[in-house]
Amino acid sequence: MGFVSVLSFAHQLISVRTQPGDTVVDATLGNGVDALFLAKLVGSRGHVYGFDIQQHALDQTEMRLRKELPDASSFVRMSLCSHEHMETVVPAERHGRVAAVTFNLGYLPGADQQTITKQESTLPALEAALRLLRKGGIVTIVLYSGHDGGSQEAAAVEDWARDLPLAAFQVLRYQIANASRQAPYLLAVEKR
Amino acid sequence: MGFVSVLSFAHQLISVRTQPGDTVVDATLGNGVDALFLAKLVGSRGHVYGFDIQQHALDQTEMRLRKELPDASSFVRMSLCSHEHMETVVPAERHGRVAAVTFNLGYLPGADQQTITKQESTLPALEAALRLLRKGGIVTIVLYSGHDGGSQEAAAVEDWARDLPLAAFQVLRYQIANASRQAPYLLAVEKR
Numbered sequence: 001m002g003f004v005s006v007l008s009f010a011h012q013l014i015s016v017r018t019q020p021g022d023t024v025v026d027a028t029l030g031n032g033v034d035a036l037f038l039a040k041l042v043g044s045r046g047h048v049y050g051f052d053i054q055q056h057a058l059d060q061t062e063m064r065l066r067k068e069l070p071d072a073s074s075f076v077r078m079s080l081c082s083h084e085h086m087e088t089v090v091p092a093e094r095h096g097r098v099a100a101v102t103f104n105l106g107y108l109p110g111a112d113q114q115t116i117t118k119q120e121s122t123l124p125a126l127e128a129a130l131r132l133l134r135k136g137g138i139v140t141i142v143l144y145s146g147h148d149g150g151s152q153e154a155a156a157v158e159d160w161a162r163d164l165p166l167a168a169f170q171v172l173r174y175q176i177a178n179a180s181r182q183a184p185y186l187l188a189v190e191k192r
Numbered sequence: 193m194g195f196v197s198v199l200s201f202a203h204q205l206i207s208v209r210t211q212p213g214d215t216v217v218d219a220t221l222g223n224g225v226d227a228l229f230l231a232k233l234v235g236s237r238g239h240v241y242g243f244d245i246q247q248h249a250l251d252q253t254e255m256r257l258r259k260e261l262p263d264a265s266s267f268v269r270m271s272l273c274s275h276e277h278m279e280t281v282v283p284a285e286r287h288g289r290v291a292a293v294t295f296n297l298g299y300l301p302g303a304d305q306q307t308i309t310k311q312e313s314t315l316p317a318l319e320a321a322l323r324l325l326r327k328g329g330i331v332t333i334v335l336y337s338g339h340d341g342g343s344q345e346a347a348a349v350e351d352w353a354r355d356l357p358l359a360a361f362q363v364l365r366y367q368i369a370n371a372s373r374q375a376p377y378l379l380a381v382e383k384r
Contacts, residue, residue, distance in 0.1 A: 001209065001328060003364045003382060017193065136193060164370050171369040172195045177379060178356050178363040187369060190195060 006186045009174050010140040011037055013188050014100045017138050021045040022099040025090065025132065027083040027125055028052060028117065031109065032061030034102040039065060039072045042099075048076040049090050051083040056111050083125040090132060099137050101129040105153060106144035106184075116149050119156035126160065130169070133191040141189070146182035161187050168192055198378045201366050202332040203229055205380050206292045209330050213237040214291040217282065217324065219275040219317055220244060220309065223301065224253030226294040231257060231264045234291075240268040241282050243275040248303050275317035282324060291329050293321040297345060298336035298376075308341050311348035318352065322361070325383040333381070338374035353379050360384055 004012065018024060020043040026035040029052035038048050052058055058078050065072040079089050083103075087095065103126070107116045129139045145154040161171045170192060175185035196204065210216060212235040218227040221244035231240050244250055250270050257264040271281050275295075279287065295318070299308045321331045337346040353363045362384060367377035
């Protein structure tokens with residue numbers, strides 16, 4: 001049957017920790033797959049905040065949502081800015097109450113491969129995500145190390161995750177261990 | 193809620209790939225936890241073959257089975273020999289038909305800590321396990337790198353697993369990434 005894919009496994013981890021009405025964040029909208037998944041999970045009583053620095057990503061996500069979840073525009077808010085700034089967009093009364101934050105690092109498939117996430121903004125964004133989380137909430141990070149700059153970013157995220165104190169956070173790695181360097185893998189951080 | 197433990201996750205992977213009546217192997221009986229789990233899964237129409245080089249492990253397993261699964265003695269066969277020799281114990285007609293093989297490396301808790309699994313026998317045993325597997329079958333390997341000799345064995349198993357051809361096997365790593373070096377982690381190999 002094969003093992004559950006990295007993306008599906010991340011979604012499973014989120015599903016069991018998130019309920020309708022919750023607040024969630026897609027830190028890297030990309031082609032909108034995570035945003036659609038999150039929007040379906042929390043529903044119209046919930047709140048989805050999405051971020052990307054490329055207008056193309058917001059356009060793709062909006063198309064996907066309009067097609068598959070027509071009422072999404074009422075509870076999904078997309079921002080054309082770096083995920084570093086997520087705390088200024090998510091309202092203060094929801095800080096510490098976020099159920100899940102998704103990161104899909106690397107570059108946007110089909111777009112400019114020079115535009116990649118970089119550790120200089122990724123690490124502050126991850127720190128912001130942890131501050132937003134509620135107890136029991138989860139940050140999922142899908143990492144790619146195959147592209148130029150990818151292995152440096154992945155190594156920086158690995159170091160960051162490994163140093164998170166076990167008393168406050170639990171970090172899970174889920175990875176196909178004999179795959180090519182192009183294959184994504186998952187780190188997930190649960191706030192205790 | 194915390195992430196599913198390494199041992200529970202290994203059991204989940206086995207559960208969805210194993211049915212009553214199947215043949216399975218516990219390559220490292222230890223305190224008998226895996227053997228009991230496997231025996232419950234395959235039931236009295238199935239076959240469980242268990243191995244350990246310490247009589248104490250066979251005794252512990254037998255006590256556990258007798259207490260929790262009184263009819264286990266009719267379909268669980270335990271051998272006091274190295275798991276390298278599993279192909280000589282599992283009948284030839286079941287070679288290539290085994291659903292799952294479990295390895296729990298390191299030393300037996302509560303027993304002599306000088307008696308540890310070592311790569312010289314672990315690697316041939318893993319190769320034997322892959323030959324016994326049916327298509328879709330799984331080998332689970334719980335690794336410890338905290339004890340003397342543990343990190344060398346873990347590194348050797350890692351290298352072996354990483355080199356398995358993706359066309360024939362898929363290797364999954366499931367690991368708490370910010371745990372202490374004493375914490376176990378999982379490699380699972382599925383035969384394609």
